[in-house]
Amino acid sequence: MATAAELDRPASSPEDFRQEVRSWLAENFPPTLKGMDNALASVEGPTEETPEMTAWRRAMGEKGWGVPTWPKEYGGGGLSRADARVLSQEMARAGAWNPIGGMGVMMFGPTLLEYGNEAQKQEHIPPIARGEIRWCQGYSEPNAGSDLANLQTFAEDKGDHYLVNGQKTWTSGGQWADKCFCLVRTDKSDKHRGISFLLIDMDAPGVEVKPIRMISGMSPFCETFFTNVEVPKENLVGKEGEGWTIGKRLLQHERTNLSGGGSRLQPSGPSLADIAKKFVGTDDEGRIADRDLRARIAKWEMDWRAFLLTAMRVQAESKEAGGVSVVSSILKTAGTKLGQERAELLIEIRGLQGLGWEGEGFSEGELASVRAWLFGKATTIYGGSTEVQNNVIAKRILGMLDHQ
Amino acid sequence: MAVLSEEQTMLRDMAREWTQNESPVTAWRKVRDANEATGFDAGTYGTMAEMGWAGIVIPEAHGGSDFGWLSLGLVLEELGKTVTASPLAATAAAASAVVLGGSEEQKQLWLPRIASGELVAALAVDEGPRHDPATIKATVADGRLSGTKAFVAEGDAAGLFVVAAGDGLYLVDGGAEGITRSRRHLTDFRSHAEIRFDGVAAEKLEGGKDSLLDDVLDRARVLAAAEMLGLAGQAFDTTLAYLKQRVQFGQVLATFQALQHRMAALYGDIEQMRSAVEAGLAAIDSGGDTRQAALLAKAKANEVGHVMSREMIQLHGGIGMTDEYDAGFYLKRMRVLEAMWGNTSYLRDRFASLSGF
Structure with a gap:
């Protein structure tokens, strides 16, 4: 990792950098790849790359912008956080996505940068930054x-x-x-x-x-x-004998990524309400006809907003304090719970149409929702189950100790 | 547990013994892997019929045993414990339409074949993915029925359809011309079919009360609830057994108070689900007003079944997520049953209307 001082320096000339990013993206990001998403590729299976996708991955790898805040000497982008934000804003603006991801980026890389020796960093970090090694x-x-x-x-x-x-x-x-x-x-x-x-x-x-x-x-x-x-x-x-310490540090990176504090759990596509309007219908005033369902969708949307506000507050407080806010410990539990609730609502709204497994009569999106609903049951189990997270909160934050 | 007659106790014990020995979850796994549209093993259903189960709610005069709905519910609960697939519930609900609304001739024609297990019957009401019996577009003109029915349970194997049209219920021979069946493959791997009727010969069920469709739906609801009771009860038992043997942090999980309290709460929920389900079944046998009892049975089954099937996975941890383990079967079947014949919102809304608020 770059040092804290490097990361926190203001972008020296943010507008210049924005222009640089913009023209580089115009030159290197193939517009045909717009809107695709590689975020879950490492979990869901081998990515079949088209030549265009390969070229895009190589261009980003060359630049180090797949891991924008990693040090340049190991193939990272060497950007400050401010510049990295500019990069991500401009990528979103262009419809570009990060082709470099997986556990190497999310968990192992940051840990090795912290604990690895020079030879290990030289050997392992650059191939992760280029998206070559899984x-x-x-x-x-x-x-x-x-x-x-x-x-x-x-x-x-x-x-x-x-x-x-x-x-x-x-x-x-x-x-x-x-x-x-x-x-x-x-x-x-x-x-x-x-x-x-x-x-x-x-x-x-x-x-x-x-x-x-x-x-x-x-x-x-x-x-x-x-x-x-x-x-x-x-x-x-x-x-x-240091494995437990290093391994736990790595899990912190994992939990940050699994919490949905990032953009991964951000629902994309039509909202629950729009899907409900289609499947359930509306009354004369355009309200979802099923009032009980309407109230529960409203509750979910409000819970989700409260969660996003919490995630943002944690980020702001962590930055202010120069460390991780204790509130971050609730993000994984809260984020995964909301993700599961949304998947259940989506199924309920669509009725039996929302429970298709395969074959005739179901859209790809509907089938994908079903698989996501089932697989999503794992989110409260892996990466530290909800029960283990609650133990951590009760013991470490609230000071509630076992029987003495 | 409801107070059972001697015959009911014998029937339940027989169903339990047969299911546990002859139709464990591994049997369902084989049917699942075979992945046939009909979603059940014909030989297994034949055996059930030989034991008299296909005729439990059919009058003796028409080849059944007239044992009643609580009795059939006891059997479905036992079958639910091992996720055993059969067209028993759909066939009984459809048969009840004939019993309640059929002419003597219609009864003589169809009921003995249903009671013997020769014929699978299906109830075709809904025309969309959400239960909505108030919106029926199927029509009949000159004895010919036209319309499309969605997600008809056991529709792939049905030899008789009981079809809801705008002006009542009709019988349609499964072999009649003008029927198009398309499989709808849901997560429970059971039969759900879209059935298109294009001017198909249909005979109206002229008897029965104006409320015939609602009376039949009550029966479909309590039978679904009985299967859900079996699923939930087994999900609970399996989870409890797992917590008592899985060791983490040097102790069995069952010793953790946080988990003890969750299981205690689920135990209480399932006992109340049982009361509601058994009361729903018994209400139909008693012949009085069945409506609220049936809504309560299915609503409780939906609520508790939902939570129990979810908790089964969570409390098992990773192993519950694997296909090799059985937890997924309970979750998938439960969600399908939840959506059939009214989800919880629908049932609550109906309950409120019936209660005058």
Whole structure:
């Protein structure tokens, strides 16, 4: 990461920079790609790129603008936050989207910039910035879900390398990933301090990946098996035993991304009210005919606004205080709950038309809503379940301790 | 649990034993994977018919056992526990239209074939994706019915349709000319079909009260509610068993008070759902005013079923999200049943109107 001072300096000449971005986008962003979105590509599957998309990804990668605030020396854009905002405004204006994403950008990159050594940063950050390498996360295990520190995958010290054995689960995009950042056990005698942060090549001998079919019919997650996988010592991030600290830091990046505080949960397309008007009809004054439904849509819209206001307030307060606001801890729980409520409302509004699985009689949008509704049930489970988040709030913020 | 007669207790025990042994969720998984439009296993339905289940609400004079609606509800609840698919509910609701509104000739023609399991019957009322029996556009002229019915449950296998037209209910032979069936593949993998009737020969059900359609819909609602009771009850039992065995942070999840309270609240909800559902079924057997009881049964089933199927996934955590586990079946079937024959808003609105406010 750029230093705080660099990030916070005002854009030296914002208008010049705006002009620069504008003309660069005009030259490099193919208008045919307008309005497409790559944000979930890393979760939903391999992206089939058209030559135009490849060219766009390369142009953005070359410029470092896919990761605008990452340092230039590792392939980032080296922009201040102010300039990055200008960039994102201008991209939105042009209908351009960021072709560089995934776990490398959202979670692993920022963590490695903080904890990696110089050689690791030189090796791993530039390919992430160029959108060339996909990373996946090897955290959860069958008996280490909410109780993540219970993980048992063992990395045995063999002198010049580790020998890794064990099983990970919920490996997002594991079947398409090139590399995996993993929490492994290097010491069986200490639950938390026995954990280390290790980088593993997914094509190394002994790595086996099995997709898990979800209730939505999709398989965005895998079980990943490590059988006598040899991992070079230089792939250890930080020191042995620092994995829990580094891993938790990475989870903060994950939660920020999952909260919907960003734009990812921002509903796109027609509003609930417009869909309801179409499916339910309106009374003489243009109100949704089903009054109970109307009231609940109003409640959702108001809850959503309150959530967005909270997300903005958290951002402003964090900036002011130069740290993360404690209120950020409610964002994931609140954002995912609202996302699920919206998906349920969408189904209810459309009646049986909103429950299509496949085939004749359903639009693509309707079918996509159904899969999103089902898959969305995972949002309150992964990335720290709502129950675990509530524990954190009760214990760390409210000071409500267990029985002594 | 309602107070059951000896015969009802025997029927329920038989249904429970058969379902648990012969039709566990793995049986539904096979039907799901086969992905046929009819959405149930014909051999399994044949076995149910041999046990007399297809004739439970059909008078003895017409080949049934006249065991009543609570009895059929007990069976559907047991089937719901393992997500067992059958056209029992749709067929019984459609048959009730014949029983309540058919001529002796119509009864003799159709009811024995329904009671024997030879014939699947379907109730075709709604013309859009949301339940709205007040808006029926299908018409009949010179004994020919025209119109399009949406998401007809068991419409893919039906040999008899009971069709709502503007001026009443009509019987349409499933083999008649002018019928076009298109599968509508919903998340529950059961049969829901769009049925187009183009000037199809139809016979009116002349008997019964003016409220015939509403009386039939009451029956469809309580049967859906009975299946939902089975789904919700099993969702609860499965979740409770999981919480008692899953270990995290060095203790079984069941020892966490936050989870204990959630399960306690769900337990209370499901018991009240049971009271409402059983009362709805019993109201139909008693022959009095069934309307409010049926609305209450389905509304409670909708509310509690919704929360329980959602909580089943959340309380299981990641494993509940996998197709390999069964939780998804309960969620998907529950949402479809919630939307059928009136969602919660619809039922509340009707309840308020009936109550005079």
